[in-house]
Amino acid sequence: MNQRIFNLFKLNALITIILLSTSCSNNDSDPCANSTLAVTATVEEYSIKATVTGGVEPYEYSIDGTTFQTSDTFTDVESGDYTLTVRDANTCTSTTSVTEADLNSLLDERDGQRYKIVKIGNQIWLGENFNFDTNITTTTSSWCYGDEATNCNTYGKLYTWEAASQLAPEGWKLPTQGDWQVLFNEVGGINVAHTELMNGDFELLTTGYRSVTNEYYESPQWGYYWSSTEDSTDNNTYYCYGFHPDYGEVREFSALKDKVAFGVRLIKIQNN
Numbered sequence: 001m002n003q004r005i006f007n008l009f010k011l012n013a014l015i016t017i018i019l020l021s022t023s024c025s026n027n028d029s030d031p032c033a034n035s036t037l038a039v040t041a042t043v044e045e046y047s048i049k050a051t052v053t054g055g056v057e058p059y060e061y062s063i064d065g066t067t068f069q070t071s072d073t074f075t076d077v078e079s080g081d082y083t084l085t086v087r088d089a090n091t092c093t094s095t096t097s098v099t100e101a102d103l104n105s106l107l108d109e110r111d112g113q114r115y116k117i118v119k120i121g122n123q124i125w126l127g128e129n130f131n132f133d134t135n136i137t138t139t140t141s142s143w144c145y146g147d148e149a150t151n152c153n154t155y156g157k158l159y160t161w162e163a164a165s166q167l168a169p170e171g172w173k174l175p176t177q178g179d180w181q182v183l184f185n186e187v188g189g190i191n192v193a194h195t196e197l198m199n200g201d202f203e204l205l206t207t208g209y210r211s212v213t214n215e216y217y218e219s220p221q222w223g224y225y226w227s228s229t230e231d232s233t234d235n236n237t238y239y240c241y242g243f244h245p246d247y248g249e250v251r252e253f254s255a256l257k258d259k260v261a262f263g264v265r266l267i268k269i270q271n272n
Helices: 149-155 177-186 193-199
Strands: 002-012 013-021 037-046 047-053 059-062 082-085 093-098 104-110 113-120 123-126 207-209 223-230 238-244 251-256
Touching: 002 113, 013 093, 037 082, 037 093, 047 082, 093 251, 123 177, 177 223, 193 238
Parallel strands: none
Antiparallel strands: 002 013, 037 047, 059 082, 082 093, 104 113, 113 123, 223 238, 238 251
């Protein structure tokens, strides 16, 4: 700070004027020059959640660079690549990239596996077979087809119904018979569903199955998948669905929950 004193004499009176001046750097005039504002994104299941450090609150958020909101979370985001921007009270900004692959995925935090997800109609499904390595109590309840670990990388695990009904990560579930039927109707009906679901983004696979005697059958001809719905006409049996690339329609049947192991596709629990 510089101080300059000027003495003015007028009518025998001394008037002292003190002028104060400050020197400013470029950084003082630009509050963002040394800003520590930073943003990271947690991305999955068509949602984006921002985590911010530094800067000056309050923060605002945008995924299109134009429209900002005060909430740090974006839900029901359309598939695509985005740039997440945070803006603080000084209008400083920070950005991070969001990829379509991460947006269209589910991260199972129990084992770190990330699964593709697909939206069909109003439903959100796994776009690949589940592959969580789980066994309930002391009983083996999940297997790789033919006891070959590499088959799990392709087809996912085969599960007993008991295991399949318990393994879903939070917010997901084994689909009901009704969930499957809604899916079939959405892609054109049960007569064409096998073609649409095996050849489209759903990528349904021919898993085969495992019998209670530890024998494996029908891969790569058929894919078998559990539902959570019990067949009321036959105790301890649950509805299942069989898919064959050349068969005329989806095969619906019921199977004993502890006698066979089938593949699993999970569906997201949604609040209507």
